[in-house]
Amino acid sequence: MTSRVVIIGAGHAGGRAALLLRSKGFEGEITLLGKEEFPPYERPPLSKELLIGIKQIEECFLVESNEWKDKGISLHLNDPADSVALDKKIVITNNQKSFAYDKLVFATGGQCRKAIFPGVHLSHVFDLRDIVDSNDIQRHLFPNQRVVVVGGGFIGLEVAAAAIQQGCQVSVVEMGERLLSRVFPPSVSTVIQDFHESKGVNFYLSDSISKVHGIESVGSVLLDSGKEIGADVVIVGIGLIPGTDLAENAGLLVDSGIVCNEFCQASNADVYAIGDCAKAFNHRSNQYLRLESWQNAEHQAEVSASHIMGESKAWDSVPWFWTDQYEMNIQLAGDMDLSSNFAVRGKNIEQGLIFFSVVDDRLCGAVSIAPGMKLAKELRVAQMLIEKDIKVSLDELNDPELRLKSLLKR
Amino acid sequence: MSDATSNWHLVGPAGDIDEEDVMRFDLEDRTFAIYNTEEGFFATDGYCTHEDQHLADGLVIDTVIECPLHQGRFDIPTGKAKSAPVCIDLKTYPVEIRDGMIYLQA
Numbered sequence: 001m002t003s004r005v006v007i008i009g010a011g012h013a014g015g016r017a018a019l020l021l022r023s024k025g026f027e028g029e030i031t032l033l034g035k036e037e038f039p040p041y042e043r044p045p046l047s048k049e050l051l052i053g054i055k056q057i058e059e060c061f062l063v064e065s066n067e068w069k070d071k072g073i074s075l076h077l078n079d080p081a082d083s084v085a086l087d088k089k090i091v092i093t094n095n096q097k098s099f100a101y102d103k104l105v106f107a108t109g110g111q112c113r114k115a116i117f118p119g120v121h122l123s124h125v126f127d128l129r130d131i132v133d134s135n136d137i138q139r140h141l142f143p144n145q146r147v148v149v150v151g152g153g154f155i156g157l158e159v160a161a162a163a164i165q166q167g168c169q170v171s172v173v174e175m176g177e178r179l180l181s182r183v184f185p186p187s188v189s190t191v192i193q194d195f196h197e198s199k200g201v202n203f204y205l206s207d208s209i210s211k212v213h214g215i216e217s218v219g220s221v222l223l224d225s226g227k228e229i230g231a232d233v234v235i236v237g238i239g240l241i242p243g244t245d246l247a248e249n250a251g252l253l254v255d256s257g258i259v260c261n262e263f264c265q266a267s268n269a270d271v272y273a274i275g276d277c278a279k280a281f282n283h284r285s286n287q288y289l290r291l292e293s294w295q296n297a298e299h300q301a302e303v304s305a306s307h308i309m310g311e312s313k314a315w316d317s318v319p320w321f322w323t324d325q326y327e328m329n330i331q332l333a334g335d336m337d338l339s340s341n342f343a344v345r346g347k348n349i350e351q352g353l354i355f356f357s358v359v360d361d362r363l364c365g366a367v368s369i370a371p372g373m374k375l376a377k378e379l380r381v382a383q384m385l386i387e388k389d390i391k392v393s394l395d396e397l398n399d400p401e402l403r404l405k406s407l408l409k410r
Numbered sequence: 411m412s413d414a415t416s417n418w419h420l421v422g423p424a425g426d427i428d429e430e431d432v433m434r435f436d437l438e439d440r441t442f443a444i445y446n447t448e449e450g451f452f453a454t455d456g457y458c459t460h461e462d463q464h465l466a467d468g469l470v471i472d473t474v475i476e477c478p479l480h481q482g483r484f485d486i487p488t489g490k491a492k493s494a495p496v497c498i499d500l501k502t503y504p505v506e507i508r509d510g511m512i513y514l515q516a
Contacts, residue, residue, distance in 0.1 A: 376478030376479075384471075405430075
């Protein structure tokens with residue numbers, strides 16, 4: 001019988017798993033161990049609303065701070081887990097506290113991939129993972145600051161948008177020949193680059209930072225191409241390294257993520273892994289996936305909490321992701337197959353555009369780009385078309401007269 | 411949830427909302443979501459209880475509305491929160507169709 005659940009990592013996934021266990025009727029002890037000083041919070045606002053000051057830290061919290069105590073969830077902040085003994089079923093923290101468990105959940109997230117160029121240790125060089133990072137960056141975004149963003153991925157582009165909104169002069173350096181080239185087809189990359197350029201962002205593609213110059217703080221960056229850009233702030237967004245060290249040291253199977261089955265169970269049946277750190281078997285797509293998204297934190301928290309409560313609900317989500325840049329909302333459902341043809345609906349970016357990727361008469365991915373939530377409904381229908389494995393063709397999807405939702409009734 | 415001070419307000423033609431869809435309706439400084447479902451017309455508060463987001467931008471599936479921002483779900487007739495991240499129910503309001511027009515009591 002399960003009477004003690006310990007969750008390592010008090011981020012979004014870990015916090016949600018604790019809350020779900022309670023809402024599902026779990027009456028035993030729940031211990032949540034976190035390395036940060038803040039209670040569990042959602043990360044999407046860190047690179048958006050928090051940077052432009054339209055949201056406060058407290059608004060990112062999963063629940064009000066007092067609710068952890070009210071729900072009988074024992075929250076230990078500033079005290080990360082240090083080691084796990086799978087044989088004794090015990091977790092030891094940095095402060096040498098030990099916690100025995102019946103079921104253990106790893107929700108250890110990850111750390112920013114560190115840049116290695118000379119000058120990376122100068123002050124005013126930042127990366128962005130947690131609230132403290134976001135606050136540090138926010139203080140440096142003000143009119144006429146020269147901001148260089150390293151990495152034209154989602155975090156980099158969100159930070160670039162926020163910096164423009166704060167009146168900064170913004171450059172983005174991306175080593176790929178186009179933006180977001182691993183997830184989006186060229187036509188989508190072009191649309192995104194165009195609207196950033198129209199807001200004033202300068203892009204340096206197929207280029208990298210070779211050096212950051214400065215005395216104490218940043219003064220300029222030198223690129224591999226030989227160009228030099230004046231800079232007051234450098235913000236690095238080049239990806240995440242999953243937090244797997246603790247699991248690996250404990251003897252769990254790790255392969256660029258903590259390897260789990262479709263119930264988010266790791267290679268030890270009493271141990272689960274969820275969120276950014278987990279590489280779990282996705283039942284629908286029949287493959288192991290490690291995803292870094294808000295949705296994944298939510299869904300895998302649900303899968304693990306359900307399984308601990310004795311239900312068998314396999315992880316079968318269609319990946320879904322959104323990013324906000326200026327007034328534009330971009331959403332991705334599934335995966336775009338970059339080698340196949342695409343259908344496009346919509347005439348221009350003001351009305352919104354939605355791109356569909358079809359393989360073997362099935363939709364495998366869709367991307368919407370639109371002001372605000374204009375196309376959220378359509379993208380959601382696309383996600384359901386993937387979920388339900390409904391037959392579609394590129395011709396149908398290209399037909400502007402077709403009501404997308406009608407396909408769901410097939 | 412009407413009270414003594416609530417009145418009936420004309421929303422517009424019932425034909426303006428497709429079946430299995432939702433429309434935003436603003437009344438002074440308040441905003442509502444008006445639904446046309448297989449079980450009839452309904453009204454709830456217009457904003458999601460999780461974060462300020464117009465539910466009228468969300469997808470109606472049978473008698474469930476899903477918020478476009480985080481895909482939290484509510485049962486339309488009762489306003490009940492159905493799935494994380496939403497946990498606070500929506501307020502519901504009486505709706506009537508008279509001569510093809512929608513009326514809301516709020």
